[in-house]
Amino acid sequence: MIKDNIANVHKNIEAAAKRANRDLKDITLIDVSKTKPVEMLQEAYDAGERDFGENKVQEIMDKYDKLPSDIRWHMIGHLQTNKVKYIADKVYMIHSLESEKLAAEINKQAAKVGRVIPVLVEVNIGDEESKFGIAYGDVIDFVEKIAQYPNITIEGLMTVAPYTPNAEDNRVFFKQMKQLSVDITQKNIDNVRMNVLSMGMTGDYEVAIEEGANYVRVGTGIFGERNYSI
Ligand SMILES: *Cc1c(COP(=O)(O)O)cnc(C)c1O
Secondary structure, X not given: OHHHHHHHHHHHHHHHHHHOOOOHHHOEEEEEOOOOOHHHHHHHHHOOOOEEEEOOHHHHHHHHOOOOOOOEEEEOOOOOHHHHHHHOOOEEEEEEEOOHHHHHHHHHHHHHOOOOEEEEEEEXXXXXXXXXXXXXXXXXXXXXXXXXXXXXXXXXXXXXXXXXXXXXXXXXXXXXXXXXXXXXXXXXXXXXXXXXXXXXXXXXXXXXXXXXXXXXXXXXXXXXXXOOOO
């Protein structure tokens, strides 16, 4: 079943890429496996998947040793400063950079394990009070400030668009994200690249791809509904 879901998502990604005249190999599917048991991740792995997204440090730590070492772990959830040290040697990329304090800590822990950690700046696009991320209008200043850290590289932007049953509602936000990444690219800031636009989830990844996403994060569409009560 997971295998079929994955095939289906890849088929949809391919169709969206085609509609937007985009190269399929520029688009990476991240299987969002939060709350799901390692057996299900293994199934996805066996179907060819290598990029997995988690939103809790503890879950990455629990799953990391039980699964193949060539998995690329993406930290996509709110990251507490005091927990960075547990995942600095495990994560491929951190999508949820949203404060200078967190940037400083990622930089420090990355140096300790002798690596440069790729990060994305999380943008609060719908400007919802409850959500994390840097306000749209503050992103350029923020990027300029954190570009100085030698052990992190800013690879792009990430956003969680508002929940909506109609994916078209989010097209305007995805367009704004793309525009922001173009604006930042034009500033030519040292140590800052805008190669990655991480946006689009189960409900809206096809629209996100049409608007320029190159990382889409799909959970429910691959692993089914999540049960947070267990
Ligand atoms: C849970 C989650 C997803 C996946 O959501 P689905 O709607 O299940 O595809 C994507 N991104 C982030 C940041 C998440 O927390």
